[in-house]
Amino acid sequence: MLEGFLNAITYQSVAAEIGGVIIGIIFGAIPGLTATLGIALFVPVTFLMSPEHGMIMLGGIYSGGIFGGSISAILINIPGTPASIVTSWEGHAMARAGKAPFALALAAVSSGIGGILAAIAVLFLTPILSSFALSFGSPEYCALLIFSFTIVIVMLETPLASNLFGCFVGLLIVTIGIDPVIGTPRFTFGVVELYSGFNLVAVLIGFFCMSQAVVLALNSLKPDKGGEIIFDGKRPYGELLRVVPTRIFTYLRSAVTGVFLGILPALGPVETPFISYALEKRFNKRNEKFGKGSISGLIASETSISANVGGSLIPLISLGIPGSGAAAVFIGALTLHGLQPGPMLFANQPTLIYSFFWGFLILNIFMLFFGVFAARYCAFVLKIPKFVLATFVAVFSILGTFAIQNNMFDVFVMLGATAFALWFQALRISLLPVVMAVILGPLFEQQIAVLNTSYSSVGEVLQRPVAVVFLAVSVLMLGFRLVRGTSRRGMPEQTEV
Amino acid sequence: MTFKSVAVTGAAVLFTIASAVGASAADKPANYPTRPINLVVPYPAGGGVDLTARTLAAQLERTTGLQFRVENRAGGGSTIGNSYVAKQAKADGYTVGVLANPTMAISVVQGRAPFVKGDLEPLAGITFAPAIWLSGTKSKIAGKSFKEVIAYAKEHPGELKVGVIPNGAFDIATRILEKQLGVKFTIVPFQGGKPAAVALLGGNVDIAANYYDEVAQFIDAGQMKLLAVADNTPLSQVPDAPTMKDLGVKIPSGTWGADRLVAVSPKVPAEIKAYLASIINDTLKEEETREAFEKVGIELIPLTAEEEQARYNASFEAVSEYFQNAAH
Numbered sequence: 001m002l003e004g005f006l007n008a009i010t011y012q013s014v015a016a017e018i019g020g021v022i023i024g025i026i027f028g029a030i031p032g033l034t035a036t037l038g039i040a041l042f043v044p045v046t047f048l049m050s051p052e053h054g055m056i057m058l059g060g061i062y063s064g065g066i067f068g069g070s071i072s073a074i075l076i077n078i079p080g081t082p083a084s085i086v087t088s089w090e091g092h093a094m095a096r097a098g099k100a101p102f103a104l105a106l107a108a109v110s111s112g113i114g115g116i117l118a119a120i121a122v123l124f125l126t127p128i129l130s131s132f133a134l135s136f137g138s139p140e141y142c143a144l145l146i147f148s149f150t151i152v153i154v155m156l157e158t159p160l161a162s163n164l165f166g167c168f169v170g171l172l173i174v175t176i177g178i179d180p181v182i183g184t185p186r187f188t189f190g191v192v193e194l195y196s197g198f199n200l201v202a203v204l205i206g207f208f209c210m211s212q213a214v215v216l217a218l219n220s221l222k223p224d225k226g227g228e229i230i231f232d233g234k235r236p237y238g239e240l241l242r243v244v245p246t247r248i249f250t251y252l253r254s255a256v257t258g259v260f261l262g263i264l265p266a267l268g269p270v271e272t273p274f275i276s277y278a279l280e281k282r283f284n285k286r287n288e289k290f291g292k293g294s295i296s297g298l299i300a301s302e303t304s305i306s307a308n309v310g311g312s313l314i315p316l317i318s319l320g321i322p323g324s325g326a327a328a329v330f331i332g333a334l335t336l337h338g339l340q341p342g343p344m345l346f347a348n349q350p351t352l353i354y355s356f357f358w359g360f361l362i363l364n365i366f367m368l369f370f371g372v373f374a375a376r377y378c379a380f381v382l383k384i385p386k387f388v389l390a391t392f393v394a395v396f397s398i399l400g401t402f403a404i405q406n407n408m409f410d411v412f413v414m415l416g417a418t419a420f421a422l423w424f425q426a427l428r429i430s431l432l433p434v435v436m437a438v439i440l441g442p443l444f445e446q447q448i449a450v451l452n453t454s455y456s457s458v459g460e461v462l463q464r465p466v467a468v469v470f471l472a473v474s475v476l477m478l479g480f481r482l483v484r485g486t487s488r489r490g491m492p493e494q495t496e497v
Numbered sequence: 498m499t500f501k502s503v504a505v506t507g508a509a510v511l512f513t514i515a516s517a518v519g520a521s522a523a524d525k526p527a528n529y530p531t532r533p534i535n536l537v538v539p540y541p542a543g544g545g546v547d548l549t550a551r552t553l554a555a556q557l558e559r560t561t562g563l564q565f566r567v568e569n570r571a572g573g574g575s576t577i578g579n580s581y582v583a584k585q586a587k588a589d590g591y592t593v594g595v596l597a598n599p600t601m602a603i604s605v606v607q608g609r610a611p612f613v614k615g616d617l618e619p620l621a622g623i624t625f626a627p628a629i630w631l632s633g634t635k636s637k638i639a640g641k642s643f644k645e646v647i648a649y650a651k652e653h654p655g656e657l658k659v660g661v662i663p664n665g666a667f668d669i670a671t672r673i674l675e676k677q678l679g680v681k682f683t684i685v686p687f688q689g690g691k692p693a694a695v696a697l698l699g700g701n702v703d704i705a706a707n708y709y710d711e712v713a714q715f716i717d718a719g720q721m722k723l724l725a726v727a728d729n730t731p732l733s734q735v736p737d738a739p740t741m742k743d744l745g746v747k748i749p750s751g752t753w754g755a756d757r758l759v760a761v762s763p764k765v766p767a768e769i770k771a772y773l774a775s776i777i778n779d780t781l782k783e784e785e786t787r788e789a790f791e792k793v794g795i796e797l798i799p800l801t802a803e804e805e806q807a808r809y810n811a812s813f814e815a816v817s818e819y820f821q822n823a824a825h
Contacts (some may be wrong), residue, residue, distance in 0.1 A: 040542050134699035135790060178574060178609075181666040181686050192580060192611055195573035243515045265695065319698070320714070321691050329542055337550065342714035405541070405571045446688050454658050454685045454702065 001123070004354025007052060013355070016053040018130030020060020021370060025062065030377065031078045031209040032392045032400030034201060035065025036287055037328040043333040051337045052352050056359035059313075059335060060367075062326050065395035066305055067111045067367055071378050072102045078212045078393055082204040085435070086301040101376040102236035106295065107185020107302045108371015111242060117255040118235055118262065123357050126346075129311075130204045132320040133263040138450040139461045141266065143470035145444045148271070150277040150434060150474040156483040157291075158430045166195055170437025173198065174445070181449045193409040198417075201325075202401045202410040203438055204270070206417025207431060213393040214422060220386035231340025240372070243295055248281060250296045250344035251303055262311020268324030269308045274436060275394035276304030279375070281373035282477070289388075310360065317341055317353060337477035500656040526768040529590060533564035534773075539578020539584070539601075541571040545661060545710070548793050549623055549757050552597035555776075556786045567595075576610045577743045583616035588764035593773065595619070598756040598809065599666050602816040607664075609665045618763040619809045620774040621781060622800025624790075627728035627754035629738070630659075631721040635700030643725040643739055646704070654681035654755045660693030661686065667693075667706030669819055670727040670753040677746045680787055683685050695735045708755055709734055710794045727753045735794060753809050758805050759787055774802045 005011060005025065014083040027038035032436045038061045046054030071083030074091030086109060094103035153163040175198030188194040202415050257276040280300035281290050286295040315321040320341035334341050339349070346353055349424035381389070401414040424431050462468060538550045554565035570578035579601050582594030594617070604610040624759060630639050638646050638657065650657050661667040663686040675682060682704070687693040690707045697705040698720055705721075709732055715721040716735075726732050729742040729750045741748040757779055761770060780786055790797040793806035800808065 045540075065764065134695060137696065137699060137701035180688055181663055183607070191577050192573050192609075195576055196571075199572070319695065321695055325541075328544075332542055332544070332547060335548055335793055338713060340794055343718040343720065344714040345716070405577075406568060407570065407572060407577070409572075417772070446686075446692075449686050450696070450701075453683060 001101070001350075001354050002349050004300075005251050005358045007351065007355035008056070008358035010160075012053050013056055013359055013449050014362075016049070016057040016219075017060050017255050017366055017396040020057035021363055021367045022046065023057075023065035023073070024061035024064020024066075025370070026369075027042055028065035028080045028084075029071045030068075030396050031072050031212075032082050032396035032398070034081045034400065035062050035069070035083075036201075036324075036404055037330060037400065038062075038065050039326050039329045039333075043329065043336070049185075050173055051334075052355040052359070053341055054337065054362065055330075055334065055352075056358045057355065058330055059360045060363045062330070063111075063115055063306065063363060063367055065326075066309055067108065067302075067371065070107045070111070070302060071104060071375060072381070075100060075379065075381050076216070076389060076393075078206050078211075080217075082201060082208070083269040083273065083305050084301075085204075085208055085270075086277045087305075088208075089291055090294050090297040090301065093291065096297070097293055099236075100379055102239055103293075103305045104375040104378065105240055105372045106237040106243070106298055107260065108368055109240060110254075110302035111298045111306045112243075112364050112368025113251055114255050114306030115310055115367065116361055117251070118259050118307040118313075119193060119357060119361035119364060121259050121467065122310055122313050122360070123236065123354070126314050126318055129259075129263050130313050133265065133315050133319070137262055137464070138447045138454065138465075139464040139467040140470070141447040142444070142451055143464075143474075144264075144465035145440050145447065147431075147474045148275050148299035148440060150275060150478055151282070152433055152436045154279050154477050155278040156430050156432060158428075160481065164434045166424075166431070166433030167437045168177075170434040171441045171444075173203075173434075174438055174441035180442075181453075183219055186389060193407070195455055198438075199404055199407075199410045200270075201404050202414040203417045204435070205401050206414040207421045207435060209393055209419035210397040210414060210418040211425070212417065213397060214460075215496045216386050216393070217390035219296045220390060221260075236368060236376070237372070247299055250284065250299050253280065254300045254303035255307040258307025259311035261304075262308040263314045263323045265312075265315050265319075266342065267308075268312065269305045270324070270325070271407070271436075272304045272308040273301040276300045283288060304445055304488075306364070310364075310442070313357070313360065318343060318346055319330070320345075510734075524764070524768070524772065526772055528558075528565055529769055529772070532591065533566045534590070535566050535568045535592050537568050537570055537582050537592055538572055539575035539581075539594070539596060542569050545708075545755065545795075546595060546597050549790075550724055550797060552790055552793055552795065553595065553623065553759075553780075556774065556783075559785070560780045560783065563795055574604065576604050576626070579604070579617075580610055580612050581611040582760065582790065583762060583809060586762070588762040590765045590769035590773065592761070594760045595623075596758055597667075598758065598812045599752060601817050603664060603669075603811045606816045606820055607685065607812065614809075614813050615622055617658060617760040617809075618765075618770065618802075619758050619760045619805040620770065620802050621759045621777045622798070622805035622808060623666070623757045623781065624795055624798050625751050625754055625756045625808075626710060626796070627664050627726050627730075627732070627751075628706050629709055629712075629732070630671075630724040631697060631701060631705050631707060631728050632703060632724055633705070634698040634720055634722075635698075636703040637645050638703055640722065644742065646724060647680055648683060650680040655683050657704060658702040660696050660702040662693070663688060666727075666753045666755070668749070671706060672823075673753075673819070674727075674746060682802060690800045694721075709806075711795075713794075749811055749815045752812050756808060756812060758800075758809065760809075778802070782794050 022026035027033045039058050067085050069084035070077055070087040071076050072080040073084035074095050077088050077092040079088050080313055091103045106197045157162050178185050254276045261272045265454050277300050284296050288296050290297050312327050316327050322331050401411050536550045536554050540546045550567045554567050557565050570581050586592035594700045644769045659671050659682045661671055693705040696702045723738045729740050731740055787797045
């Protein structure tokens with residue numbers, strides 16, 4: 001392990017760490033281009049490097065890309081990558097209040113801390129955590145997913161019925177494609193491109209990037225009300241030092257959530273911040289206004305994403321199982337280097353693995369400092385006229401969507417999703433339950449299929465304690481919301497009496 | 498020697514040269530290629546077929562000095578990429594598919610693909626990996642041999658859970674096994690070999706089907722046990738694992754597994770097809786190519802265009818036969 005640390009601080013490794021993070025931030029910050037695309041493009045470059053430096057660089061692109069997405073999320077309310085959707089709510093609200101430099105720095109610090117905590121877990125707990133990941137069967141997955149749906153439905157301020165409706169619509173959308181049990185095409189109308197369903201990233205780019213470009217373009221037509229985002233000119237360091245130590249529990253909660261979801265192969269950085277944010281909203285004792293620039297909310301989102309990226313290294317390296325699209329490309333890159341991720345890689349090449357893990361820790365430290373001292377210069381984006389920005393985002397949304405699979409059909413899906421998002425916005429139905437259902441629906445269906453064939457009775461499922469706990473908490477949360485909802489509505493009548 | 502005999506000899510020589518030229522398919526057609534040749538992969542980057550194509554591209558560049566690009570056209574469970582190669586792309590020799598059977602054959606036979614068997618012409622076979630069955634150490638059948646597992650399954654019908662990918666080679670091979678050996682498993686559908694392998698490691702299924710390359714590490718680490726091979730030829734890596742022939746199960750050879758092949762549209766000009774086939778086959782025969790594939794964990798089993806055509810036909814036949822029987 002010590003040798004691995006020494007390997008991770010040679011000048012080649014440091015160059016790979018810094019280079020990877022910067023490349024990643026650029027890819028992540030451009031809406032439409034994702035971290036996965038960045039990794040895929042740079043895989044061939046790693047062939048010129050030794051495996052550990054190559055892996056560290058790709059790790060840097062992954063982490064940097066995920067953080068980079070938050071820069072555009074905070075500044076222009078457009079998540080640069082799908083992982084930054086939640087960050088955009090709180091971060092952009094802060095930026096509108098004139099605190100863009102603080103929001104950027106806080107996002108960087110939170111991202112860095114999440115990554116560092118995850119790296120520590122990866123360095124010391126990989127064997128334990130990977131065996132825990134294996135114990136997660138279909139009952140646990142189903143229960144966890146029900147829990148995730150519930151928490152999002154309950155968390156939103158919009159009416160429960162409209163949240164449930166959104167969730168239902170989302171689940172309906174993901175039934176399109178070949179069903180996971182007997183392989184019958186559903187709602188495909190003979191269109192071959194629909195067999196694998198709508199591409200998730202295309203849908204998310206439509207929901208959050210392209211639709212936002214349309215909104216920006218519309219706003220630019222209105223008479224200018226003066227710059228919406230004003231900088232107070234203050235450097236954010238003092239406030240940062242004051243705020244961060246008081247949020248230790250938020251950091252720990254979010255990092256644990258992130259790592260936990262990371263080690264489950266099916267839940268990646270896109271899903272994680274929603275769950276972490278909702279949990280934070282539930283358990284945060286401070287009287288913060290979530291959705292209006294809450295510090296804890298931003299921390300919860302950023303920390304959990306980064307921790308998820310770190311946590312996903314555990315099944316990736318120890319079992320050879322990818323937790324996300326980016327991780328799958330990662331496995332491909334390792335294999336091309338002649339390294340097969342899996343239990344034997346750990347046994348045969350411990351130095352290589354530990355070099356990579358230490359490298360991952362160190363690159364998160366670089367990312368933290370880069371974010372604190374340099375990210376505020378990204379604010380030049382705000383000086384760009386809105387119509388230019390809207391054009392730029394639209395172009396990259398189209399290019400990025402096309403680049404997912406070199407497929408024009410995905411671009412049409414993305415444009416359809418844009419229209420859908422604008423329509424729901426007009427109806428004042430929250431898009432979030434739709435998004436959650438679209439993201440988690442396919443996994444939910446697959447796990448139900450497995451559960452249905454491999455367990456014959458409900459009693460058998462109830463013997464799995466982890467599943468029972470998740471289900472019980474979901475029921476309690478739903479009940480709590482129902483009770484609270486009715487009592488609140490009942491309040492005015494009581495005062496009148 | 499008369500003038501006439503000289504002329505005849507000369508004509509004979511010329512004829513010989515001409516016919517030799519005709520026979521040597523390796524001749525580079527005029528004006529081809531003038532730009533990089535695309536190897537189309539119907540799966541996303543990072544998977545087994547992608548890895549095969551990328552390794553092939555690098556080796557072809559090494560042997561020919563030409564440029565080869567790997568293009569991933571994923572989606573529709575490989576149907577999008579397959580039909581692109583078969584029908585949509587220009588048949589000019591710049592689009593070459595690196596494809597996988599029997600997945601493709603299954604989608605065609607089930608009518609899920611907008612093309613037919615004859616819309617593709619194989620140029621070479623790269624490798625064939627048979628499906629294998631594995632048991633996990635957390636299962637109640639841990640450590641048992643294949644025959645003992647079958648005996649257990651006969652006594653406890655439906656109790657053993659087998660993880661497969663629905664409608665794929667793993668699924669079909671398992672169902673053939675059930676039918677011929679008169680056993681009943683609970684077949685659990687997973688979306689990929691990896692999730693099924695995870696379920697096996699975690700003790701959530703008793704048996705999983707997979708390819709040897711994908712799980713070799715778990716077998717070496719003692720976390721999985723190789724039960725049997727869904728083919729009639731023993732695995733080169735584990736020659737003593739029982740084959741279907743050993744166990745008396747009738748199964749066509751080289752079908753229920755992963756057949757990775759190179760194919761183009763039959764409309765590609767004949768001289769370009771011949772040229773491509775010859776450079777690919779020559780490259781695949783080289784020792785250096787074999788080593789390059791071995792380095793990424795792929796055992797190279799090259800087949801010529803004719804041999805691969807035969808396997809391609811056999812695969813389609815076996816798949817149609819299976820679904821006809823399944824329908825009854």
